Amino acid sequence: MGACSSSRAGVGVNTRSGRTAEMPSTSAETSDHPPDKAPERTDGSPGMLSRALRSPLVLGALGVGMVIAVWQIACGLGLVAADSLPTPWTVALRIKDLAVSTDFQLQVLDTVWTWLLSMAVTIVIAVPLGILLGTVAALYRPTVTVVHALRSVPATVFIPASVLLFGLGLTMKLALTVFAIFGPVLLNAVYGVHNTEPQLLTVARSLRWSRLETLRRVVLPSALPSIVTGIRVASGIALIVIVSVELLGASYGIGTVIVQYQAIPRPDFVYAGVILAGVLGWLLYTTLAAVERRALPWTRRGADSGGRS
Template sequence: MAEQQNNVTAGYVKPAPEARGKKASIKKKKDSLVKTVFMGSIIPVLLIIIWEILCRAGVVPSNQLPAPSTIVEKIISMAQDGSLWGHVWITTYRVLVGFVIGTVAAIVLGSFVGFYKKAEQLFDPMIQAFRSIPSLAWVPLFILWLGIGETSKVTMIAVGVFFPVYLNIVSGILGVDRKLIEVGKMYGLNTLQLVKRIILPASLPSFLVGMRSGLGLGWMFVVAAELMGASQGLGFLLVFGQNMSSPETILASIILFAIIGKITDWILKLVEDRSLHWQDRLEK
C-alpha cells in the first residue's frame, strides 16, 4: 500500500499496455531477450574457448581436464547409445517425486502452523529443531530403514525440499498485511473465505520463493542420494567416472545437472512470473 501512496506525485504511472500496440511490445520483448542471451554468454563462451585452446596446446594434461569438445563428444556418444536418457530420466524422476512429496507435506503442515496458534506451539519448535540437523545426516538412517532402493532416495530429497517450502509458507502466512485482512472482515468474510480470498493470494509470493529454493535443494540431495548407491542416474555417472578415472564422464554429468536444474528452475520462474504479474517490483 505504501507504494501506492508514493505514486501520488507521479500522476499516471504507466500508460495502459494496449496503448503502445501489441506488436511493438512483442518485438521489444524479443529484442531484449536476444540481448540478455548475448550479454550473458560473452564470458562463458570466452572461457570455453580459452579452455579448449589450453587443452589443445597441451598446457593441462587431458587425463586430468579434458577439452570441452571431448566432453561434448562424450555426451553425444552417450545420447547415441541411449544410456544418456536413462540416466537423465531417472534422476529427474527422483527429484520430481521427492519435490512433490516434500512440497505437499510442507503445504499441509505449513498452513496448519501458519493459521492456528495451537498448531504453531505444538509443531513449530519440533520442526525447527529437526531443521538444524543437516539433512545429509539422515542418509545412513534412511538406508538402514528403507534400504538402498528408490524409497530412501526419494525420502531424502523430500526431506531436503520440505524445509525451505515449509519455512516460507509459514512466514508468508504470518506476514499477510493485517490491513488487508480488515478489508475482508469489513465485507463480512468468514475465516475460510478470508483464507481463500486474502491470505492465500497474499502469501503466494513467499510460497513460490520457497518452492524455488526447495527445488534447488532437491537437486543437491539427488546427487547425495545417487552418490551413496545407485545403478543409474547422473549421480551414479559421477561415481562411475571417478572409478573409471574418466574426467569427461564426471564433467558431462555435471553439465547435464546444470542444464536440467536450470530448466526446472526456469519452469518455476515462468509460473512465478505468471501468477505474480501483479507485484510492484523493481524493474531494471
C-alpha cells in the same frame, strides 16, 4: 491625438471607445511559443544493440564462452594434467555420446522422476501444513524454531541410516530429498500467511467474513508469492540432494553414471556427465519459472522481493 505606450508584453493602442487594445509583440524575446525542437534520431540500432547485450540469454552465453576459453587455455598451456582435465572439444564429443545413449537416458529419467515425486509429496504436505501453522499465532514461533534447527542438519548425513532403512532404490532418495526441501517450502508458507497485512484482515472483519472466506480471499492471495518462492528454491535444492545421494550411495540416476566413469577412470565422460547434470537443473528451473509466469503472473514481483528460503 492617440497616445501609444510600449512594453515588453506588447503595444497598447487607444481605440475610439476609450479602451486600450493589447497588440502582441512579435519579438522573439516575448514569444510564448517555444523554439523549434531539434529533429529526433530515428535510428534505434544503438539502443536495440545495448538492450540485446544486457539480455540474460546473451550474458549467459558470454559467461559460458569465457569459461570455455579459460578451460582451453589451461589445457593448452599444460596448467592441468591431461588425465585430470580433458579439452573442451573432447568433453563435447563425450556429451554427444552420453546424450544418445539409451542407458544414460534411462538414468536421467530416474533422476527426473525422483525430482518430480519429491516436489509433489513436499508441496502436498508442507503447503497446507504451513498455512495451518501460520494461521495459528501460538504455533508460529515454535514451528519456526524447530524447522530452522532441523534445516541445520545436512540431508546427506542420514544416507547410511536411509540405506539401512530403505535400501539403495527410489525410496531412499525420495526420503532424503523430501527431508531436505520440506523446510524451505513449509517456512515460506508459514511466513506468507503470518505476514498478511493487518489492514486487510481488519477490512475482512469489518465485512464480517467468515474465517474460511478470509483465508480464501485475503490470506491465500497474500501468501501466494512467498509460497511460490519456497517451491522455486526447493526445486534447486531437490536436484542437488538427489545427485549427491546418487554419487554417494544409490543404484540408479545420473550420479551413479558419473561414479562409474570415475572408477574406470574416464575423466572426459565424468565432465560430460557433470555438464549434462547442470543442463538438466537449468531446464527444470527454467520450466518451473515459465509455468509460474504463465499461471501466476501477479506473484513474480512479490516473490522476488519478499520470499525467504
